Amino acid sequence: MDPLSLGGLVALFTVVILFSGIPVAVGLLMVATGFLYVFDGPRSLQALPELFYGDLNSFALLSIPMFIIMGAAISSTRAGPDLYEALERWLTRVPGGLLVSNLGACALFAAMSGSSPATCAAIGKMGIPEMRKRGYPDEVAAGSIAAGGTLGILIPPSVTMIVYGIATETSIGRLFLAGVLPGLLLVGLFIAWAIFDTWRRGAAGVALSGITYSWREKFEILPRVIPFILIIAGVLYALYGGIATPSETAAVGALLCIVVAIVVYRMTQPAALWAVLRDSTRESVMILFIIGAAGVFSFMLSSLFVTQSIAAWIADLEVNRWVLMAVINLFLLVAGFFLPPVAVILMSAPILLPIIVTAGFDPYWFAVIVTINMEIGLITPPVGLNLYVINGIAPDINLKKILIGSMPFVLCMVLAIVILSAFPSIVTWLPDVLMGPEQ
Template sequence: MDSLVQGLIIASFAVLLFMSGMPIAFALAITALLSVLVFLGPGQFDLFGKMVFDSINDFGLLAIPLFVLMGNLFGGSQASRQLFEAGEAWLSRIRGGLAMSSVAASTMFAALTGSSPATAAAVGRVAIPEMEKRGYSARVSTGAIAAGGTLGILIPPSVTLILYGIAAEQSIGQLFAAGIVPGIVLALMFCIWVFIAQTLDMRRAESEGVKTGGQAFARAVKRYTWNERFTSLLKVIPFGLLVAAILVVLYRGIATPSEAAAIGALLVGIMVLGIYRGLTGRGLMDVLLDTTNQSTMILLITAFSAVIATVMSYLRIPQDLAALVSEMELNRWVVLLIINVVLLVMGMFLPPVSIIVMVTPILLPLIISQGFDPIWFGIVMTINMEIGLITPPVGLNLFVLKGIAPHIPLKEILIGSAPYIVVMGLAIALFSIFPEIVLFVPELLYQ
């Protein structure tokens, strides 16, 4: 049987299990087990357990539960409120400034959580009620939070980039360095759209007010003194110093990602209890339980996806796919476009973790054969995963927002989030045309 046909059979069976509604980890486990039995033979059944063990017997994976713990500790404290208030103090006078401060808070919060749903939930709980008080529409407020939350998997430290680095055998430090500038650029692009969206919203509301004889749209603006603005920054300084310290020890090679995550988790615990506060004994227990649940889910998905990838590699599916594309003599940009479309479709149904671990070993030979940089591709792939977080039918951030703001119709959240899909698509195009935007920092730090 042709290797590509075998790969199609494995993929089709996995999709059927995903559509059944069973947990992703279990669907991948069944697919992995049957792939070993069918394509390697019943005599190789004992390899299944060995491959599962080998796939997670990696010191680098220890960084995942530790970074998840860091994010959950911050999410359970008052850090998100203080970050939002600092952003509001500096941006509230700008049109759409409150929504921009949500994006800014999400950007900073993402730098320590590494989780998009956690970022959207933590910032959204604080920001959405405040924006509603100031007259922001549900579309503008929820769209900014949903999109800002996606930055959690791009801005380092990122669980997604750690998994990509392990799957692609690339430097996690370089991937973290590569995510800094694109994360900032994407946050600025989000803010530009917030300004446009708020302007359109105000004009629409004013027009409706004139037609109906009602009051024109008005938005209350909370005014801050310069003293209050600089005081708000003091609350962010410990947070900023911790992020900077983690990144410095990583980029200088002082510590591995796992060691940096361990130190970071310890310092975050001290900061949350001593500075940001908000965690009671019960709250701390909830944080630890959530961390255990999330980490177990990620590692199970990682283990079983890795088994599937190993079987596909044994069947030479990645190599044959790369050879087929080379024989077709397609333009490298056409190949990249096709890959992005496939990733976008997958992101609509699967979480980023499973896609990264399962697909990276297949796509990497193809990407390298087309002359693309694997570090650069890791960032492009991650942005594509961001799009999936706000794309129906399984856009996780959309349902997180619906959960914390049940009074807002899901339709309004979808409409508010949709333009950011285009913004992220433009960002992918920008980084494809100018890859030095992505590669500048890693080349500077790792020459």
Template sequence: MSMTMIGSLFGIATLLFMFSGMPISFALGSVAVVFMFLFMPASALDTITQNVYEEMASITLLSIPLFILKGAAIGKSRAGQDLYLAMHVWMGRIPGGLGIANVFACALFAAMAGSSPATCSAIGSAGIPEMRKRGYSPGFAAGIIAAGGTLGILLPPSVTMILYAVAAEQSLGRLFLAGIFPGLLLVLLFAGYAMLRYRKEHALALAAYERSGTESPMLARESFTRREKFEMLPRVLPFVLLLIGVMVALYGGFATPSETAGLGAMLALALIAVIYKVWRARDVAPILQATLKESTMLMFIIGMSLLFSYVMSYLHISQSTAEWIVGMQLSRWILLATVLVMVIVLGFFLPPVSIILMTAPIILPPLKAAGFDLVWFGVLMTIVMETGLIHPPVGLNIFVIKNIAPDIPLGEIIRGVLPFVVLMLLAVVLICVFPDIATALPDAVMGPVSVGGGAPA
């Protein structure tokens, strides 16, 4: 059978298994096993366990459960609510300060927890009711939290970045650093939109009051004393210091990523024990259960995705597809745009973990041949995959928000997040035009890349 026929059958089988309703890990594993049985030596089936083990025997992947433990420890405590309240108190005087406070709280919590759904749940459970109580429209409030939660897979420590580092064979430290400035760019774009949207809603509320006397909570003024502001700091500063300490340990050369993840997890458990008195077995058990459940699910997806990629490579499907893409002789920017559009479409149906591990063997060789820096591209790909968390039909964060605020219609939530999708795509364009946004910090800290041509000129 020709390579084209095998590749076509492989793609069709993958789609059929995916749309059968089967869990993603089982779908990918089933496709891999079927094609091993049909097109690989019979002895290959005897080495499935060995292949999965060897593919996953990466010290970098060891950091994933530890980062998840760190995120679970913070997410299961009141850290998210305290962080949100502190931001609200300090930004209360800024127009749209409550919305901006939610954006910054999401960014800081995402940087500590590394999980988008956890960020949405922790910050949204307090932030959405408070914004609605003060007159923010339900869709606007939902959009801020859903979009803010996406920062969890861009700002370090990011599980998505860890997987990309493994798949692309790139430095995890460079990837973490490369995500910081783009993450801050998104924070500024989201905060700017929150301020503009607030001004619009405030103007409409004021017009309604002048026209008919209808009062809105948005017209009420709120202020906090200096004492109230400083009283909020003791509950927040330890977690900010935790974040800084983990980054210093990683980039100061004091610890490897896996050691840093373990350090962060232990410090997070110690902090919630001291600050929130979470140290008894019944208090810690939900944290460990959540960590075990999420880690097992994620590692199973990773294992089956790596087996899937191994079969593609053995049958030369990924190599042939990459050669075909190179052979089309597309201009480098058309090639990049085509790849990113493909990632957006895949984001309609698949989580970022599967997208990275399934597509990396196919898309990275042509991009590298075109002279793109794969660390720089990793940032772009991550932002594009983030949009998949807030656009239908999957939109995981949308359904997290729906669970937090079930009375907000799903259509209104979707309309609320769409402006943030546009802002994220704007960020992609800005990083393409000004690649130093992603490359300047890793180059400054770890030195310029010696090979690969850097980001596109």
């Protein structure tokens, strides 16, 4: 069987296995070992344990559990509700201000926690009931939080960017910087749509419910959220100032987040600290297991010459590079509908990166495009993790309404991809200025 036909067969079996409900890592291992055994003989399986371990034997991977602990420590406190309340107090007199407050709170909390589901849960528990009470339609209240939560995988520090960096052997520091301006662009587009939609509905005063806050009330809540923001700023400064590596800054950031949670939010119960470490360990092991399995899967594709044949086939198409990028975007979008971001990146990035570099695209720009596609996948069925998180928070709002409310924000993400394609320097300018052009 020729490699291209074999690649199609691998894709078919992979989809069937993953759709069966088997965990992603287990499914990838099953497909990889099965095809190696059938098409390369049983001797090829001898190297699999070493391959699996080799993909995990990287000091850079230490940053993943550390950043996850940071997010878990923040999520276990009232930082999310406090952040939401702080913005609501400052923006309560702005037309559509409550909706803007929710989106701003989602962006800031996502930057602090790096987790989309945690952002939806933390902000949604207070934001959705408050918006409904103020007269916002159910689909707007739920859809805005679902979309705002997706920002957690783009705005640094981002576990998704770390995974991309490890999978493609690109600089994690540059990837973090590359995500800053696109993240702010997405926040701006989300807020612009929120203000326009509020005006369009003739509800410019929907947030002006008569509630006012004194300057004292506006300032008194800030000390509860500023420490976390300062920690994130400090982590980024240490990383980009050349003071420490990503793994070292993540470790210090995790420790500081736990200290702030204990000091500011009185999280002194051993059970609460144990829950943070337990949940962080569970999520970290899941991601690392997928990384190891994806390494074995990539070895299988390479050993059977599937990767090389696909790259050569695409190179021989001689199509316009933007047509090629449109096809890749469509593939990523569809893959994101069905698989979690980490799995899509680990499976596709090593194959796609040589192709897009050959076509003249910047690998860091491509990382942002991939991540935005993964964000869309978080709020679109059938997986659409954020949709189900919001439905769990507000079970009386059905999934159809949540999906309808999130669709305008999906269009904002598509618009962001178009803008970044027209002006790629939005991605590359900050890394080049702070770290110098990559050689």
